[in-house]
Amino acid sequence: MKAIIFDLDGTLIDSAPDIHAAVNKMLAEVGQSELTLDTVRSFIGNGVPKLIERVIGAHGLAMDDHATLLAMFMRHYDADPATLTTLYPNAEKVITDFAAEGFRMGICTNKPEAPTRAILAAFGIDGMFDVVIGGDTLPVKKPDPAPLNAAVKALDQSITIYVGDSEVDAETATRAGLPFALFTEGYRKSPVSALAHDAKFADFAELPGIVNRLAALPA
Ligand SMILES: O=C(O)COP(=O)(O)O
Ligand SMILES: [Mg+2]
Known part of the structure; x- marks a missing residue:
């Protein structure tokens, strides 16, 4: 899985x-x-x-x-961590579909763990994630690969893909040796071409196809 x-x-x-x-x-x-x-x-x-x-x-x-x-x-x-915050279009539907298909899912963010958990709960999606690693969960943060490696280990699956929006995420995925899908509509500061990525998407509706393609690649 x-x-x-x-x-x-x-x-x-x-x-x-x-x-x-x-x-x-x-x-x-x-x-x-x-x-x-x-x-x-x-x-x-x-x-x-x-x-x-x-x-x-x-x-x-x-x-x-x-x-x-x-x-x-x-x-x-x-x-007040979630009043003005929104889920990106199609994100909730796509993660709901992934959960229904039996994918295991996790969060690896540099946001501290307490507001991360509060926000996931506020959107009613906290139950979909089997592991949540925040910026203060370990002594180090991304782009150190340790937080992402900890999430990978907790999920314990043969294939794991990281999805992120930034230079920090691209570097973290590279250092952890994970396939990386870049969401291009987030808080990236440099052009897409400057970030190492295996796939990119501007709409979450594209993500299931990307995940299936990346999961089929040889490790
Ligand atoms: O910088 C932060 O606090 C969090 O950012 P991230 O969720 O993109 O890792
Ligand atoms: Mg980010």
């Missing part, structure tokens, strides 16, 4: 609006002006500590305040 592991932000869900809202609530708390949605979206992908570092850089704030700002951000984000 086959397994599929998904990245979360910019892959299954468009979460930037809630992350943006929490960043701006944090900035308001310390008397700083708001950042735009595009700016905050470009800061997503390497986990929350890196997001906060990038916000600090954008505002010329003191790196000494990193821990305080991170705690403030998490308070706001944990309080």
Whole structure:
């Protein structure tokens, strides 16, 4: 049987609006002006500590305040992680079909595990994933391959495919030696051609065909 592991932000869900809202609530708390949605979206992908570092850089704030700002951000984000967030078109139908076909599925994201689980529950899809690895589940994050390797091990299938949207995901899949399907409508910063990938798709309706093709390739 086959397994599929998904990245979360910019892959299954468009979460930037809630992350943006929490960043701006944090900035308001310390008397700083708001950042735009595009700016905050470009800061997503390497986990929350890196997001906060990038916000600090954008505002010329003191790196000494990193821990305080991170705690403030998490308070706001944990309080409201899913209100403005949406699943990408066809994502829910496709993962429901995969589950019905007996695929084992997992999540490997750099988002901390607690809001990851809260968001999956808010969309009623938490039961479909047999393993959830967040950015704080292990001591290291993607692009270190350890989180993805941990998810692969937990699912324990002969063929596992990783689905993600970013440079970080492409590098992680390469380092873990997994076939990688790139969702092109997420938070990638460089052209599709700059990311190592075995397949790409702009609509989740294309994913079942891709998974069948990749699963049939020799390992
Ligand atoms: O940067 C984050 O917090 C999460 O990003 P990811 O779900 O795309 O790994
Ligand atoms: Mg992502």
